[in-house]
Amino acid sequence: MNGQLIAKTGDSGALSLPLSTQSLRGLALFSHVQPCNSRLSGQHLLRECGGVRRTRSRMIQEVIPQAGGGYSRERMSTSAIRANRIGALLDTKRERMAQSGISADSGAVEAGPAEHADWMRAIAEERSRAAFARLFAHFAPRIKAYLMRSGSDEGGAEELVQEAMLTVWRRAESFDVKQASVATWMFTIARNKRIDAYRRTKRPELDPQDPALAPQPEPMQDDSVGEGETADAIREAIATLPDEQAEMLRLAFFEDMAHSEIAEHTGLPLGTVKSRLRLAITKMRGLVDEELK
Amino acid sequence: MTAQHTQKTDMHGGETGAGHLPTHHLSDELLLDYSAGTTDEAVGVLIATHLTLCPSCRVRAEQLDAVGGAMLDDLAPREVAEDAFTQLIARLDEPEAVEASPLQDDRQRGMPEMPTNAGESHVLPRVLQRYVGENPAAIAWTPLGLGVEQFELPVTGGARAVMLRVPAGRAVPQHTHEGNEYVIVLQGAFRDEAGRFGRGDVEIADGDVDHRPVADAGADCICLAVMDGPLRLTSLFGRALNRFVSL
Numbered sequence: 001m002n003g004q005l006i007a008k009t010g011d012s013g014a015l016s017l018p019l020s021t022q023s024l025r026g027l028a029l030f031s032h033v034q035p036c037n038s039r040l041s042g043q044h045l046l047r048e049c050g051g052v053r054r055t056r057s058r059m060i061q062e063v064i065p066q067a068g069g070g071y072s073r074e075r076m077s078t079s080a081i082r083a084n085r086i087g088a089l090l091d092t093k094r095e096r097m098a099q100s101g102i103s104a105d106s107g108a109v110e111a112g113p114a115e116h117a118d119w120m121r122a123i124a125e126e127r128s129r130a131a132f133a134r135l136f137a138h139f140a141p142r143i144k145a146y147l148m149r150s151g152s153d154e155g156g157a158e159e160l161v162q163e164a165m166l167t168v169w170r171r172a173e174s175f176d177v178k179q180a181s182v183a184t185w186m187f188t189i190a191r192n193k194r195i196d197a198y199r200r201t202k203r204p205e206l207d208p209q210d211p212a213l214a215p216q217p218e219p220m221q222d223d224s225v226g227e228g229e230t231a232d233a234i235r236e237a238i239a240t241l242p243d244e245q246a247e248m249l250r251l252a253f254f255e256d257m258a259h260s261e262i263a264e265h266t267g268l269p270l271g272t273v274k275s276r277l278r279l280a281i282t283k284m285r286g287l288v289d290e291e292l293k
Numbered sequence: 294m295t296a297q298h299t300q301k302t303d304m305h306g307g308e309t310g311a312g313h314l315p316t317h318h319l320s321d322e323l324l325l326d327y328s329a330g331t332t333d334e335a336v337g338v339l340i341a342t343h344l345t346l347c348p349s350c351r352v353r354a355e356q357l358d359a360v361g362g363a364m365l366d367d368l369a370p371r372e373v374a375e376d377a378f379t380q381l382i383a384r385l386d387e388p389e390a391v392e393a394s395p396l397q398d399d400r401q402r403g404m405p406e407m408p409t410n411a412g413e414s415h416v417l418p419r420v421l422q423r424y425v426g427e428n429p430a431a432i433a434w435t436p437l438g439l440g441v442e443q444f445e446l447p448v449t450g451g452a453r454a455v456m457l458r459v460p461a462g463r464a465v466p467q468h469t470h471e472g473n474e475y476v477i478v479l480q481g482a483f484r485d486e487a488g489r490f491g492r493g494d495v496e497i498a499d500g501d502v503d504h505r506p507v508a509d510a511g512a513d514c515i516c517l518a519v520m521d522g523p524l525r526l527t528s529l530f531g532r533a534l535n536r537f538v539s540l
Binding site for chain 2 (some may be wrong): 012032087089092114132133136137140141142143144145146149157158161162165166169179180181182183184185186187188190191192194199200201202203205206207209210211212213215216231232234235238249250252253254256257258259274277278281282284285288
């Protein structure tokens with residue numbers, strides 16, 4: 001029962017692929033150059049293309065060493081590239097779009113919450129393996145990083161990443177973008193896998209079908225602020241937290257440490273750890289409320 | 294009174310009734326640990342029980358999950374194995390393995406039998422029913438002394454979870470705590486120096502709290518108590534008993 005707090009049957013809407021601003025920029029770039037025959041995303045890849053026809057593998061080889069350029073933390077791994085290639089090949093719709101010069105973001109720099117939600121919709125409604133490939137390319141390396149940071153060894157992390165992505169595939173229909181962002185849902189799935197595996201117990205969770213569940217009172221059901229805006233507001237709020245508060249939050253979320261262990265690890269008094277965390281959460285909530293006004 | 298936890302208490306709580314919502318809530322600290330997945334199983338059961346009964350804490354819990362999600366998205370990625378995706382694709386079509394029956398696992402852990410018409414009683418949230426059964430009256434209570442009864446939940450981890458039944462009007466002996474104590478009320482109510490705690494309310498108490506909770510008249514008070522350290526009796530009489538009593 002992963003991600004119960006946010007799992008709900010989504011409403012089915014028409015599948016549309018909104019053009020992100022990056023896609024439009026890509027289109028402009030392509031308007032005067034030969035099609036690169038590349039469906040790999042990344043503004044850097046398009047730029048490298050430079051209007052000269054190249055084989056895809058040559059382009060990849062050229063671009064990858066520089067993948068550090070615009071996004072210092074990420075190299076496109078070969079498996080991510082392969083995932084993107086498979087995705088592109090399998091999805092004729094996106095192939096048509098790619099041939100017309102629109103770059104379908106596949107998990108490198110540009111993919112944000114809106115793109116993630118598009119992929120989820122494609123997975124849920126069309127069982128699109130292309131979209132799943134993109135989701136994998138973006139989230140699998142991050143889930144692996146999360147699991148290893150919280151104490152998993154590499155093999156165990158790889159295993160759990162597979163389990164988590166499998167769950168995503170199987171439960172895609174239950175994801176509701178109005179309830180939470182894709183990243184939030186992925187986090188809860190990965191977290192629950194971690195608890196199952198390493199704490200040898202399932203995480204106790206409320207049952208959404210529980211007759212004892214106290215319903216939201218009317219005023220709180222106001223849907224004018226969607227979960228998407230809230231997720232964006234939270235990301236912004238975290239970015240503006242003082243470093244030591246943000247770092248404390250990261251330790252709390254990702255290092256699988258009790259507060260006393262964080263105190264030991266950082267050498268700070270327990271009281272400081274607790275108050276920093278409390279301040280971080282209060283500040284974050286205040287910023288989110290401000291954002292959403 | 295509680296030094297480590299800043300508990301949230303609504304000023305305008307309603308009286309008991311069908312629509313009564315809790316006024317004593319989970320702390321940010323507890324919700325953070327629950328969202329991060331670092332709570333002991335006992336604490337998790339108590340938290341999920343409160344969340345069932347408290348919509349505003351559910352919102353706070355969801356916000357913290359969103360914090361986890363935002364930070365996950367910002368993590369420096371670790372490259373996955375070359376064939377990871379191809380392996381995964383190959384598994385998409387395999388039939389979903391039937392999850393090891395939770396019932397089997399539960400029986401091994403000594404969980405109570407669930408009646409076949411589960412879902413009839415609304416008193417205990419389902420997350421708690423899994424550990425104590427559906428019907429509070431049918432719990433295998435054992436006497437604790439002074440009319441108070443208890444039932445120990447089969448949980449793993451460093452914290453204990455105990456159902457308590459305190460007869461109407463009766464007091465729990467004066468005590469303090471060597472660790473933290475979290476108590477959620479499922480039926481009836483109790484009062485102590487921190488206020489009145491009715492259905493869904495959570496009291497958070499640590500070593501700075503020395504209290505003698507008294508059950509309200511009119512109904513037995515049934516609650517779930519979670520402790521990550523032993524209790525210490527502190528009344529004159531109680532102190533003499535401490536070495537003989539393990540609480």
